[in-house]
Each structure stands twice: as structure tokens, then as C-alpha cells.
Amino acid sequence: MKAARLHEYGDDRLHLEEVPDPTIQGPHDVIVRIGGAGVCRTDLHVMEGIWRGIQDPRLPYTLGHENAGWVEEVGPSVTTLRSGDAVIVHPLMTDGVCPACRRGEDMHCEHGEFPGLNVDGGFAQYLRTVERSTLKLEEGLAPKDVAAYADAGLTAYRAVKKATALLPPGARCAVIGIGGLGHIGVQSLRAMSGAEIIAVDVSDEALQLATRMGADSVVKAGEDAVEHVRELTGGRGVEAVLDFVGEQGTTVQGPAMLAVGGTYFVVGYGGRVDLSAIEIISREISVVGSLVGSFTELSELMALAAQGKVKLETREYRLEDVNAALADLRDGRLHGRGVLVPA
Amino acid sequence: MKAARLHEYGDDRLHLEEVPDPTIQGPHDVIVRIGGAGVCRTDLHVMEGIWRGIQDPRLPYTLGHENAGWVEEVGPSVTTLRSGDAVIVHPLMTDGVCPACRRGEDMHCEHGEFPGLNVDGGFAQYLRTVERSTLKLEEGLAPKDVAAYADAGLTAYRAVKKATALLPPGARCAVIGIGGLGHIGVQSLRAMSGAEIIAVDVSDEALQLATRMGADSVVKAGEDAVEHVRELTGGRGVEAVLDFVGEQGTTVQGPAMLAVGGTYFVVGYGGRVDLSAIEIISREISVVGSLVGSFTELSELMALAAQGKVKLETREYRLEDVNAALADLRDGRLHGRGVLVPA
Amino acid sequence: MKAARLHEYGDDRLHLEEVPDPTIQGPHDVIVRIGGAGVCRTDLHVMEGIWRGIQDPRLPYTLGHENAGWVEEVGPSVTTLRSGDAVIVHPLMTDGVCPACRRGEDMHCEHGEFPGLNVDGGFAQYLRTVERSTLKLEEGLAPKDVAAYADAGLTAYRAVKKATALLPPGARCAVIGIGGLGHIGVQSLRAMSGAEIIAVDVSDEALQLATRMGADSVVKAGEDAVEHVRELTGGRGVEAVLDFVGEQGTTVQGPAMLAVGGTYFVVGYGGRVDLSAIEIISREISVVGSLVGSFTELSELMALAAQGKVKLETREYRLEDVNAALADLRDGRLHGRGVLVPA
């Protein structure tokens, strides 16, 4: 099959080449014929070698960690899927027997493999995954339209779900960064909460998108963003901040936007969260990390998608044009999520 | 002032008569000039004498437990309100010092008085209440338009809020009875949850209302309602049932609609919930009562109202026409909530 | 191997006979050499044919659903266990791929098999189960000493865990029935909650046991039990009732013991819960079913056991003496839990 593979860290291009098709190796394996694979900023970081300290696959290998398609073949113990099923692939291959999997927190699986990060991913015609990571799509959802939910969408959704428990009607939530994750975040929040949504972004275009997606008010990012958020809340601040950026000052501004008792959700990364203990205590604030999401959460997000309550902004590329897609993303020409579609 | 008062149980009319204006008696008292007072089925039950065993005020007294208006006068210790403020009145006068009030569960106040049920209520020009029970309205909300939230709306909201914790996207909730409470229930659920809403009612008109308010599907009440709900859920049943009727068979059908692990919320009353312990256990279901709501919940509901996410269907009557309003309600001619407005 | 099998419903004896050893059938199968198998009242009910409507295995089959022992052999995909490991067996064989398993609620597994109820159980030398149902014991725990935690203990623990969320210090919990489940319930409650525990039982011996296990006060079951519980709580009633009996009037008395806002947990069965909707609402009470428990909960309970915070009262029988054990249980001669130990 065709696959887009990384041969050397530092390369700014993947090699499109012919490799053997993946095969069933374990009783619960599933081979998925790729219908769409999302292109993510993490792919650029992997190519730059930034992830090497955390994930160190033997090169060359195939990138692509946001995958959807159709079941091609299943292992002998698979009972819930059959050939031809349209599916989305949870990003982690989980074992189902570690304590985390048993609790339903499969993102913390102790023996998980991560296709596209530490084993071959979905920038290819076929992908090997396992039954526990394969979610059947409801009628009406096409793989290429939902692929980017597998990681970006799921990450936004999990953070939002944590936040909604703190956001009764009358409460306020600031959403920082209305990009690939943030635009799903705003829609998920709108679908699951009566709270007021304040979108914060540097881009006017992004803020307009936020308004279309259900934000109640918008704040242009910048030095006075904290002050503006406080003005919009009668001086009190917001009960929750969802930070989808996590750098360029948002980790300072985010906590400063909080009301007494509020919670700052860290989703984006790059910066540092640096607070004095006295501030954490005297305002009784919390800082909560959020990491991708569970299979159950992916199925909840797909329910929202099937009901039309969240929609992805995507741009389609042929698998052959993977390097054009990566370049568009790198150079800021890609609005919405890029999705690679094999011929 | 003018007040509509009950002189004898069994009377089907209230007496519109001149009585002394209420006066400030305690340091935290508030006198409210009534802008609207909701007419409720409970008023009919009080007149019939049904409530006498639970609440036994000295007759004659003034009915009316869903009140809104403007602050007329405040006691010397009142700090959060002033004359002229538009307000809605929480139905219970609470003491703020019992354990329940301190926990924020003021509906369980150990020393609460209930205007319209055990002391003079709001079918009058003025009402005496206390600071702890008086909620300032946001700009744009008129007392007569929101009065019926004070009891009917709040009761629906609290039950919905309890249910939303069990209703992630992909889950299903059956709402039984789309009347005064149920139509607020559907809207609140839509505003606060991504779950699928199945409305159940005997009336086609009510089901159409449910659809306009955001229900995803409707089921005509009747012998096969349980079966229809099961069909709509692929045979599984629903994660939650909100029963705003509580009689005429709904207390049997409601629990039968539940999926394994589901919860049946009892809001309406009149019937009995009668289940074998083995059924409760083997399907691991729960039955949860819900009673009116707290002041905090009323403020949350008013936030939804101010944002236009819930709307009341009301019909206005002059205070003088109280008996016409009661007769319309008694005889089924009153669609939406009747509201009495003093001249 | 030797196994104690039921040949015909209505027999009051099992047949001890030679049957083929169980063998690995699927990649995740585990063969356990039985070290102890708990004898449970449910075994008597199965023999009487009472369960036939719910579970209908082909006769003859082997009873025994509370099993512990040592791993004898594992299937080719098993990664977390090896031959010789001391283990306790979760009562349900779960698939790990249905929505309930993925959420961590494996007791609601859609394709679960229940050894001892619908397939061959552990009144034998060997048992076939699966990796997902096999929990390694910590050092110092012997299979025959913990076997009865697998069902009775787990059932008590799950109900207690649900209750503790409602039981801050100063709250009160009535525990009805201090037998096989109840004596674990009291200990678990003591270990996990600062609430006051009121034990209720007909037997003075059981009440003495309750006191040793940590109950703060005891109430003799009978007509005036509700009144006594109310007296012990200053007239208010208790925040939670754990009913391990579920018949003989406890389903009437349990809810009557509740304070406003309280919750009645149904664990035992046989009776009916029959409440008027007005009572459920006006006192805002809840009725919550509890069914066995999850694998995660079993591991939590085993942590309590390893720390010595809960202890089982057991009596050991040889497997050959199964019918003596059943007779002792049937005739009320068995105090504590009977455990069958193969030679």
C-alpha cells in the first residue's frame, strides 16, 4: 500500500512510498481501510524531532493519529465489528486489562500504543488497530468528515466535559483559542451547558467563527484581555477558563481571568503555569490538566456530531498531497482541519 | 389593599376583598408590590382542602405562591435590595441559620414559611417576604412574565439539573407530561444537556409544543408508550425519566422505560411507585424525588430566562378576575400558565 | 476433576462427581485451581429452581459463584497473569468491548457469563474464567479466606461506596441486616466514612457482631425499629439506609427511617418498595438499587482486606462435604460464610 513516512528527524517532507499492508497479528486486531486522516500540528512537531524524548519509534515510520475509515479485516476474537463497518479510530490502542482501562480511563492505559506517534499511523491506505479502539459510526457520518474528531475533537470535548460540571446557568466560561480544538470546544460547551461563553483569540476571523459556533461574547487577545473578561463579568471573573493555546502568555492570563473558586483547564501546551501558593489559596482556584479523552468520550462526541450539534471545519487533500497539506499548515494557509484522503 | 382570599374549604371561589397592607415585621423583611402571581393547580387543591393535613393556615387567608413584582419597602437590616428593584420571590421564606440553609439546600429549611400555603400569599397588591427569598431580576425581565418560574419553573429546573449529571451526549431522557412544568423541563434540558429528549404526553398539542421546545422525538402517552420509548432507543430504554405527571399510570410506565442503571425522577404526584426489590436490584435502577428548588437554582433558571433559553407560555388575567382564571384552569380552558396582574 | 453438580431442580443435594477438567477455549481464558468457593443462599435458591426464569443453564452443571484460587493455565493473549498467581475471581466474565465495560461498569456487561449461575462454577477443583475477571491477590491473602468477597463482599462494598458520598461526618446511616453482606457493609462503612452507624437486626448475636465491627449503636429489628432509629437521631431520621435484607418488612421500614433528603439503598431482595409519589417528593427521598460490583470495586475491597480493615467470618468445609455445608446454611446452623475447599 501507499504510506507517507518519516525517514529522518528534521526532514520537512514525508516520503510517499509503497509498504506492505498491515496484517492481523493478535486475536482482537482490526485492519481499517483509511477514509480520512487528520493533519495535526503534532505531526510537524514529530517531524522536527520534538517528541523524540517521549515517543521514539524506529524510523522510517508512518505518521497520522486522527484516523477514520472502514473495517477491512478483523482478528478471530473480534465480536463487535465486521468488514465494511464505517468507523472512527480512538488514538490509543488499549489493553482493557490494566487498572485504568478497567476504570474507563483508557487514555491512561499502561500498555497503550499510539499509532502515528510510536507505531505506524494512518497517513496510508490501511491501519492496524484493535477492537477496543474502533468505534462504529452512526448512519450519515462519513469517515473523512469525522477523522479529526479522533484526536483534536476528543481533546476539546474531554476538557469541556470536565468544565461543564462547574458551569450551571449564570456561570461564565472563557475559551482561549478558537482554532482546531477551540471551535469544537465552543460547540460542545454550547450543546452541554447553559453557561455564558466568552471566546478569546487574536484573530478576528476566529472570533467570528466563535460567534457562529455559539459564543455569547468575544474578546480580542492581547494585553488587556484579562481586563476585558473581567468587565464582561461585572468584575468577578469567570468560573472556568478553557485554554486551548497554553503558551504566548495565556498561561498567565488564563488564571488571572478566574473568579474566586474558579478553575483553569490546561489543554494547549508550550508555556508554564507559575502561581504563588498564596494566590492559589486565597482565591481558592484550581488548575486542571486534560489529556485527549476516553473511548466513551469519543462515542459521546460522535453522538453530538451525529445530531449535528458539533461540526468540523475541514479541508480535503489527497494522500499523495500530504506534503502540500503539511506545508499549508506550517505556513498558516490551512484554515480548518486538513484531512488526507487516500484514492 | 385588594386580596383574593379563601374563607372556607370547599368554596370554589376566592373572595376579593380589602385587607390591611402587609408591614415590615422583622429586620430582614421585604414588602413586594405584586407585578404578577401565577395560578397553579395547587391553588385548586388548597381550596378543596386537600392540603389541610400538611399546611393549616387560619382562614381566611390569601392564596398565591408564584410571585414577582417590585420591592416596595425593606427592613432595616436588608442590604442587597432597595425600593423599586424588580424581583422574583422564592416560594419559601427561609431562616439562613438551619443546617439545610447553610448547606445551600434552603428548600429544606427547618423553619420556612410558605406564602400562599401557610401564610398570606401573592393574590394581592402586596406581599411580605424576606431578603433571603427575594431575587433581583436582570434587565429586560418583567415580573408578570416570570412569576410562574417561582414555583412551576423552579420545580422543573431542579429535577432537570439533577438529571443532567446522568445524561452525557448519546444518552436519552424521557420527559413525561409537557404542561406547565414539562415545557420548562424540556427547554432546560435542551439548554444544559446534549442528550436526546423523548417527550411523552396524551395531547398532540402538547407534543407539538415539546418539539418546538427542543424535544428530539415524541411519544403519544397510552398503553404502548413504554414499548414506543424502547423502540426509539434500540430496545435499551432511557438513562433517565422525568415524570412531571406522577399519576394515571405514569409511575408504572416511567420505571419501565429505564435502561439498566437508569434513574426515574418523580416530580408530579398523585400515584404510587411500587417496584419489587429484585427489579430495582437486577436492573440497578434508582427512584429520585425532587422538590421545588433552592434560591441558587432559581437564580440559575432566571439566567436561562434572561438569555432567552427558556420561555414561559402565559395568559394574563386581572387580579379582579381571579375566579375566572381558577375556573379556566379547573375546566381545562387554560393553556399555558395563568398569571394574575393587579391593576 | 471432582465437581458438585445440580442434576435436577428441586433436589436438595448436589452430586459430587468426576467431570473433565475445563480447558482454555479463547485467547484470554484463564483456568483457576480453586482454593475456596463460598456457599451462598443464592445456591439454595438456584437448586429450588427460583432463578430458572432468569438464568437457565443446561443441567447438570456445577454451582459456585464466589471463587478464589491459583492460576493453573492461561490463554495465549493473557499478559497480566501467570501460572501460580493467587487470585480472586470476579463473578462475571466480561467482554471489555461493550459500552458498560468501557465505562468501567463491567457488572452491566452486555455479554457477560456468570459461572455458577449460567455456566459451570467453582464447586470443583478447577474453574474456567477470563483475564478480565481475574484479580491477583496481594501477599498475605489466602484464597480460601477471601473467596466470599467475590460476591457477598463485593455486593456490600458497592452499596456502601455509593452511600459514603452522602455521609459526611455528623450524618447517620442505618444498616439493616448484619449477616454475610451486612458485616462487610459495617466494616467498609467504618473504613470509608466518619458517619454514625446504626445497625438493625433481629438477632442479638448479629448486633453484638455489628458493635465489634464498628457500629456506633444498635437497634433490635421489630415493629418499633423505625421509632428507635428516629430517637437515636433526635427525631430527624438518617441520611442513608443500607438494606441488606429487602424483605420481611424492611422495604417499608427502611424508607420510613430516612431524614428529609435521605436515600434508601436496596441490596437485599424478596419484598416490594411501595411509596406514594407525594411522600417521595415532599420528603425528597431517593431509592437506589445496587447490584454486585465492578472489577475495580473488587480490587478496592481487596485493598481493604489486605490492610486488615475488613475481615470475613468464615467456616471451612471440604469440597466433598458440600451437602453438609448446604444443609447447615439451609437449617440456620452456619454462622459466618461457608467456604468449600478442594483437597
Next chain:
Amino acid sequence: MKAARLHEYGDDRLHLEEVPDPTIQGPHDVIVRIGGAGVCRTDLHVMEGIWRGIQDPRLPYTLGHENAGWVEEVGPSVTTLRSGDAVIVHPLMTDGVCPACRRGEDMHCEHGEFPGLNVDGGFAQYLRTVERSTLKLEEGLAPKDVAAYADAGLTAYRAVKKATALLPPGARCAVIGIGGLGHIGVQSLRAMSGAEIIAVDVSDEALQLATRMGADSVVKAGEDAVEHVRELTGGRGVEAVLDFVGEQGTTVQGPAMLAVGGTYFVVGYGGRVDLSAIEIISREISVVGSLVGSFTELSELMALAAQGKVKLETREYRLEDVNAALADLRDGRLHGRGVLVPA
């Protein structure tokens, strides 16, 4: 009456002088005859002027924010207390009408006054407070024995209560700092949770105290404390850290002790919490502040005290010896909590 007052920031002594008795000023006021007033490190910080930026009372004023005693006189609207009642005083005078008070989070009261910090406190014979801040003691609790629960104890309790929700049996909690707060923390944790407790302190004496109070294991604070905690947990780390120190490196070590998904509770202060966003996310950890506690939480803690499940280590001083007590605390001669007792 006699009162110990601060005349000038920087003084290392309070002036014991004669001042007018406090008098009833509002309808809900309560005058408490002091039975005991805890001496706290915060008193030293106030005297040094450190708190001046946050609380700026007009000097001279009376210190003392951990107060208990007997009701001397009540305002005309007080209904729940009468002269002679033994009471403990919640540290904040709350209004009962702001949103935080209504939710039961009275520590966030928008108009709270804090005796001993911004108005006259309890290093005196009498104290003025309000009904909402006055909790009747159960029989058998003496004011001087419980005074230090009012702030130190309550602060420890609230943090522990938040943590217990994350600590099922089998989980692990590290408690850093076994001093005035920490020794209550360990006891509260033991009373309310089946989790394993690992105490961390620089002092062997403190670690011995921790063991007596119920800690399962102890770790000497120092450079290798993180490594030792990890060893005790099989390399995984702990589900929760309660940091009662908050400086001297604990804000670095605390988060490093966490398992994936764990939570670091900040109670002590002085240092900074400085974490990269990628660490927060990739290990999905949380940082949660905790501030004193609510009146409801104080009543829960007093229930534990009445049941003997928590005990304070105290040392009694006469009010006249306030400067000796302060000096003993300053110079490290005071083990346990100092309590001033007026003659």
C-alpha cells in the same frame, strides 16, 4: 474587659489592656465569652505587617481568629442560640445573602468580616460575632479544647474532604507537614477514607505523631522524599498530595509525587507552584487550592471531634501570658497548638 492588642506593625509583643466590652450592634449579633483562643502562625505574620496589603484594620486592634467560648448575649433576631450555650466560632462573619453564602460556600462570602484579622478578635474576654458564625458544641466538648479547630482544624478538614473524593481504598495520599494542620489532616483522612496515608515531614517527632494518628508509612522530608514516596507506591506515585507546608521546596516535590491523573492540594503557602503546561497535560494532573472551610464543614469536623475521631494537641496559656505564647511559637518551643484562656 482585658484584650491583647496590636499597636504597631513590627512590635513583637501585644499590649494587654482594658477596653470596653463589645456590644450587640445588629439584630443577629452574638457576644461570646471566650473560653479559649488559638495562637496561630498567622498572628505572628499579622504582627510583622505581612498581611497589611490584604487586611488593613485600624490599629490598635485585638488579634485572635480561633475562638470558642459561651454565648453571653444575643441580638433580638437570634433564634438558634441562647445565653450560656458552649460554642465554637467560625472565623468569618458571613451575611447569608450573597450568592456564595446561599450556595453553602460561606467562606467566599462577599461581605464577610474576619475577627482577629480585620476587626477585633478573640485574644480577649469577649468577642462580637454573628449567629451565622456561631456553632453550638455537643455535650462533652470544652471550648478551650476545641478553639483551634476554628481555623487550623477547619482548614485541614476542608482540604481532606476534597481529597477523599479521589481516594478509594487502594489509593495513596501523601500528607506533607504533620504540624498543627497536618495532624488534624491525617486523623480526618483516617476517619473518612480507606486510602493509604504516607506522612512526610522533616521532624522525626512529627513522623511519630503521624504514625500514632493513623499514617500507614512515613517519609523523612529531604532531597530524596519524592523517590521514597515513589518506592512506597511501586513507582506509580500517589493519587493525592495534601501540602500543609507550601514552601521550602514542597511545591516542587508535591506535584512530582503524583501518579498519572493525580491531584496536588495546596493548603500551606509561601512558595510557588511552577509547572510546564506539557507536564500538567501529559500526566493529566491537577492543582487545587483550599481555603479555610464552610460553617457546614466546621460542624462536620466537630462531629468527628465529638466522636473522638480527631483530637487536638494543645498547650494552655493564661490570656495574660499571650506574649509568652507568641514567643514560644516564634522560637519553636511550642509543640501542639497554643490556646489562650482568659481567667
